[in-house]
Amino acid sequence: MALLNNIGALTQAFDQEMELDPRVVLYGEDAGFEGGVFRATKGLQEKYGKKRCFDTPLAEAGIVGSAIGMAIYGLKPVVEIQFSGFVLPAFNEIVAHAARYRNRTRGKYPLSMVIRMPYGGGIRALEHHSESIEALFAHIPGLKVVIPSTPYDTKGLMIAAIRDPDPVIFMEPKRIYRAFKQEVPEESYTVEIGKARIVQPGSDLTLVAWGAMVREAQKAIDLLADTEISVELIDLRTISPIDRDTLIQSVKKTGRFLVVHEAVSSFGPGAELISLITEEAFLSLEAPPTRLAGYDIPVPLPKGEHHFMITPKKIVSEIKRLIAY
Amino acid sequence: MALLNNIGALTQAFDQEMELDPRVVLYGEDAGFEGGVFRATKGLQEKYGKKRCFDTPLAEAGIVGSAIGMAIYGLKPVVEIQFSGFVLPAFNEIVAHAARYRNRTRGKYPLSMVIRMPYGGGIRALEHHSESIEALFAHIPGLKVVIPSTPYDTKGLMIAAIRDPDPVIFMEPKRIYRAFKQEVPEESYTVEIGKARIVQPGSDLTLVAWGAMVREAQKAIDLLADTEISVELIDLRTISPIDRDTLIQSVKKTGRFLVVHEAVSSFGPGAELISLITEEAFLSLEAPPTRLAGYDIPVPLPKGEHHFMITPKKIVSEIKRLIAY
Amino acid sequence: MLSKTYDPLKKKRLEILSPEGKVTKPNLMPKIELETIRKWYETMVFARVADQKALQYQRQGRMLTYAPSIGQEAASLGAVVATEERDWLVPAFRELAAWLHKGAPLEKLFLYWYGNEAGSLLPASVRMLPISVPIASQFTHAVGLGMAIRYEEKDEVVLAFCGDGGTSQGEFHEALNFAGVFQAPVIFVIQNNQFAISVSRRDQTRSETLAQKAVAYGIPGIQVDGNDLFAMVAATQEAVARARAGEGPTLIEAVTYRLGPHTTSDDPSIYRSDEEVEAWKEKDPILRLKRYLLSKKALSEEEDQQLYKDFEEEINVIFSQVESSESPDLEEVFSYTYDSLTPTLKKQLETAKQFLGGGE
């Protein structure tokens, strides 16, 4: 066991998979020599050579498109997009190709590849550095969308993503890259993609969150310590494909549902969860399934970002509203 | 009055707005000389000159990006993307810029511009020619997303879009470009963006559709003629911003809600409507708000497309299921 | 080096076989057995007949849509014959002769245009990517293949195609730049057929040649008469040799002409004159090669006519197989989005089956 933060967990996952599987290749803007602007690939060029961990020109479509070619050849590219806000120039490659190659070729050329990117707010950054666009990917058939919230899951999910036979969009909540550490096993292990984690069982309300919001949700639950309210907290971990069963079973038990996310509310990821719950657990519902999400505006620059942020207090206030419904 | 199909209505809208407002400029791949692959801009280069209606190089980011520049200058560009499947290379320009310029410059440079594109299935086409990706745009704050279903609305909504102070994504259901005609007033008029249309009032179930699905919904209602079931059909017309009131009021009356769309189901537009209804009309609900939508797969090529298509019979079967709930 | 001698910036274009079927530059003529040339000729004729039949089937409502490559047979075939079986072919959507040579069965190709994904499932041994609809995006995949080849230290190369319109796309640029930086063994061939649907080559870019775009990436570029099979072979052979030797990518502009419509839904008479088309017919790559073969006595008029007849029959048979092929069933349509069905897809498939049963 070693005490790792999320960045450390990523680096260890890469290191172990590169060691194990010579087909694994890492690249992106500044991802090689410098080890990435967040240093997630630090030391890997030194250890595995420029061949397996390298810098690219500044061109996201080129990065993702070339990774598709590599995956067709049988390598396992893990490419870094510097911030999720800069994945947009690669959107055509991801949506028109990465998601569809298996289907297009009736299985001849499946793409085992990972596109990873830091995402989310709360780091007081410039424009385009704070958005949460998981719903844009989750709406595309053929992609898997994974978001870890702890070092343990980060390592296990990344290893699972690299081994996954389908293209995985791996979104990293950068706000908690170094926010805390956790004991992480030295050995290689996977965390199953497509399975949510029940962080804490409860009976009155199902609270779903992912990424940096899991911690905020936990803080909210702490704030409720002196109440009778028993919250079941679920860390979704995989946005797509959704772990339907875990969610439905939980709500059938609790009767109340709140999803919390940083992404803007309208047409956002929460809408899918609410629909799933409504369609599948309607008769168990004691209050409307609800979302607490970003407002429908661009994430404000730092001086205004606090208006946008989801806080434990806001979560508490929504939970209380639903319990009282 | 003239009997026009949807293409004719588009052409008339362009013609009248170009006549009226010298700032209106139309362009895109093949949009000039030839009048577009669907001939929506036919005759306009002849009438208004190459200056106001012209072809561009094959580059969607260039098309949208240059339109942003034109709109900053004060022109009113209306650009054509040949098929919605080919808007992806312009996604960065649309999401990172078009949607955000007003906010970024605190109102100094709002962008009045229209990005129009044929979308949707049912025309037995090649790959990437059948998708419905309205949710990808609707999730982006700052964009308006409009989809007409009749020649009358097509003309009125397009004129409204051109005059709108915000960037409008205008998605045209190509399957019904020439499917039927309707009497359309000769004079210029607008149909308000953001307002749904109650196609037919009813009391048992609210059925929401848009684009080519409105006709399928009407056919479904016809199939129900010999039952007691009274359906309120709403043509959403604007996907974003949503006409909350019309939807909520309708469901408060009917107690049942079905949304039908071609877009794939998961994280799709229907999820937002279901969430809206659940959050706002929970206590009126007699059955779970439900969606009948595309499966989570790429739209199959023509020989398999029928498996994917939403048919009146499928709609009827869902309506009956909800009524019997 | 051809790519030095034929500098596009000096308005040089590589030509070996004249429209009259004469080899005007014997010193540049690639060494090929007459028999092999004759075989290639047959491939070109086969492609031509297949295109014509497809257009006919489409007019009869039996084929959905189709993008013929009539007039461009030499441009794609001349390039692909300079590669080996172990090399990769990355198509756009208008290289029928090359696909056939590479080993893609016509049946599969027709199946694709017929509207069936199974058409893109080529035999495992055929190193060819499927048709790429989003213009020029396939170039980045070609580069990725090339990078993988270098990674695996193989001596394979990648041959990739796009059109003149494709050169305007951002991905064209990103791909060529990556290829330059990583010295990927890729031969990029632009089939400059003078049009992107209705938009003419001169409205596509102000650069005088498309070959000179190579300058932007520090890689060799050459303009070739794309209706001249031998010139295409020579230019590609040189590029392949360079790529195999680890010396990186090459850009080849094949100057040609689309004699048919863009696709079956296009009416080219709107945007170009009959005279222009007629003038290009004089430069037809098949006619030219035929004249060459006739002059070398490697073909007779009778044999030639017989070829067309035989191929027509062969293709009719193939097409009737395609027509009687099964459409994908519901399960198939669901089966290839992911490695295995997601829980939501399972649920959707169930619903779909219910619709099949009672709903519809």
Added chain:
Amino acid sequence: MLSKTYDPLKKKRLEILSPEGKVTKPNLMPKIELETIRKWYETMVFARVADQKALQYQRQGRMLTYAPSIGQEAASLGAVVATEERDWLVPAFRELAAWLHKGAPLEKLFLYWYGNEAGSLLPASVRMLPISVPIASQFTHAVGLGMAIRYEEKDEVVLAFCGDGGTSQGEFHEALNFAGVFQAPVIFVIQNNQFAISVSRRDQTRSETLAQKAVAYGIPGIQVDGNDLFAMVAATQEAVARARAGEGPTLIEAVTYRLGPHTTSDDPSIYRSDEEVEAWKEKDPILRLKRYLLSKKALSEEEDQQLYKDFEEEINVIFSQVESSESPDLEEVFSYTYDSLTPTLKKQLETAKQFLGGGE
């Protein structure tokens, strides 16, 4: 024509003022009053001091992030001074001297880096677009402005900037190609400062110069010593004249060096040596211009020192204004996404206010 004489393919680079402050090509020296040069010098010094102060504020935790242009003052200023007030400036994010010259108040610019959108609301008369974060995407906007200018038959021009890294983006390509095709009056300036964060210029592209990328678009391209104010002015003047005359766009590569970090979160010592930085300090554009002005007696050492002192004070005052500025309130944050609040935004704003009231 400079762009012909200084052909990047012939490895020519335009240089007028040597690092020692001597005009080595008097015949190319633009005609500028000494007084004006002195004024420009002051702008450069002002920008330098502002950059240094900003870095200092950032280290003190008083500014969030910052991208200094230390070492690149001549590249941006030399270009913008060749344009007029009616012309448009389209920045990337590292052209402080140009922005100041164009009339953007330092207060606004600091406000932006301080994390407040109000910083991008420049005075109505200032024809400058806001900072563009997605690399090179601003080039397509510049082209659109240029197309609009032609549409309105105005004689304005557009001056647009990007970095060496920006040349790899697809949008760089699409923009330059559009500009060529539509002969848009745009001057594209690449500030080649040798790095895109940690990635060096030579890993960005294999083309020997960035200026030669113009060849791909059939437009003039020229490489200029970007630390040489006079060379930048001369090259830009010519490009502006061409653009105003309806003769289309020009690509200018300004060869310069980023003496500071990429942004305040970057540590350049990881990827480059002190020697390299020191060598480039010898070519500092401000030092060079100072030497020139000293030699012309248009500046004394004392005056120069006074300038730095005065500016530092001035900037401290400006920054304290920025620091005491209001943060956007809740209403403001909601007000600019659309022309007016959508029903959903109204609802969300209400909820947000409730949170403010009781929730938080």
